[in-house]
Amino acid sequence: MDKCEEKYRLYASVSFAFLLLGIGVPLWWHTTAVPRVTLPYSGIGELSNLNIKIRGHVIIASASEQHAQVITNQIKMAFENSTLYSLSVSYEVISKNLVNSVFTQYDHEKIARTFDIGIGDLLFLEAPNLNEIIVGHHRAIFFPTNTDAFKLVQILSHMILRDESLILTRNAMTDPTKYSLDEENRRRFPPSSTYDVLLTVVNPDPQKLIVKWDLSNITRDYLEPFLDQLSVIANFSVKSQWLYLMPLDITPKQIPDSSELGRHFALSESILPQLITPLEKKLASQVSLHPCINLVMYSVPCDQSPLYIYTKSGHKSKSVNNVKAFLSPRWGGVVISNSPTDVCKQAIKSNYEKPAEVVPNAVTIMGVFLSQLRLLLGIPEPDDKIPGIMVTPTPGESILREWEFDALLRVRAIEQLTSAKLTLQSLAQLLEEISNIVITETVGNRIKTALDLIHLSAEKLLDGKLMEGFSLSKESFVTAEKAFTDPSLLALLYFPDDQKYAVYIPLFLPVMIPVLLSLKNITRYFLNKKSH
16 A cells, blocks of 8 residues: 555656646746747848949940040049949940031930930930030930040049949948048938928018918929929928918128118028027927928018028128028028018008018029929039039929939939848847847848848849839838837837746746655655665
8 A cells, every 4th residue: 555655646746747847847938938030140141241333334425436445445444443333334436427417405315315325324425516515314425526535434423423422321321430421421311211391481470471372382383293203212291381470599680781771681601500490399390200301481571681691701692583591411401581672661661551472482492492302312413523514404493314313313222222231230130139039920021021132132233223223222221121110029128038037936936846856756766666
């Protein structure tokens, strides 16, 4: 009976130990483990060695084969060691009679269209009847016969391809402590899939000033046609608003002059940034998670009109049709619209018995806004440092030149790919260092997809398919951002391992002690049996 009872106790101890240690502990460990899918850490680490190069095709069309060869060789030598561009340069000899018979810009463009010039490519076409180099609407540059090849290289490098600026963009994003951004990069908005464009009219004294402006029609006629051309780059949401009773926080200086009103007012260029801060509080530009591009028109009341901006050297800044403007990098632009002198003179004379009514010049003001918008989005300015060239005016302010569109694609592709690379590398480092961050299938798939898209985009850019490469870079950027900002990554950050053990040990310890002690009896039983 004693042996039987001892055997039953042994079986019970073994059963309890097996259930607890063999089933209970593994089950507890599995159910409390942080779910983490496998990530391609090695592939993400190798992104540092990914060399992104953009391929483009440049065609030289000249009536002289020798001149065409000189230009071709000069361009090849200039970009031979480029870390960003891989250019294929070819030339074609065209009929002298054809180019000698062309005089108008329209005819030049017509000849240029006979060449196979794709997105990202460029044509240099000899035009003997020109006196200066003309940069056209499309992907063509027309040059006189005696043009120096070095000047064409300058135009290609600094104005069209902007290789130095793009290399600086890439390097500054990768290592911001070593490289500082230039003016163009500091001014341009960072990449985003969506932007809000907020058009605001500020009327500081509505009792004395009535501004007649139809914002909905102005937005439709001026802003939307331009932004529609950039719909490939990003989605743009246009909003408008009126703000009243918002005078300048800084009192402008009154300066006597010989005008009809006998005075004007001045704002120093150095204090313009101080106008942005109080304005920002009232703009409601943070109602969205997307970057907001602010376009503000400040209608100057007659008591402070005309208002001019003075440069640091003490001279009036340039104005068009009584309009002054300034730009705030990565924020937006402000246009100061002065009230007409005759309207103000009449209103002041009558002691404002009737408010002054003004109709701002929409063509001028929206033209300024569109110029500011181009700069804020990264559309390159014509390089005025190269003498002897003329950039053909666009048919309308809202029209984007084809070579400008290509330049914007290159800028955004480099920014988006670099940003996607850095986002994945930062996320991978974070997930490796913090073991209790949940990595769901959704996050894992997004990371793998973004990694594949980066490589595909780099391949397309190297193949000369600029549009496809840009589209893939945009997709990789968006996917990487979604992975990095996924809410599931924060699910267990507030519940680290030490807290997990602190919760469960008091629960399991009272059960574990008898089982662990029973292991002593099991061991003793088998040792005694072995000794007999």
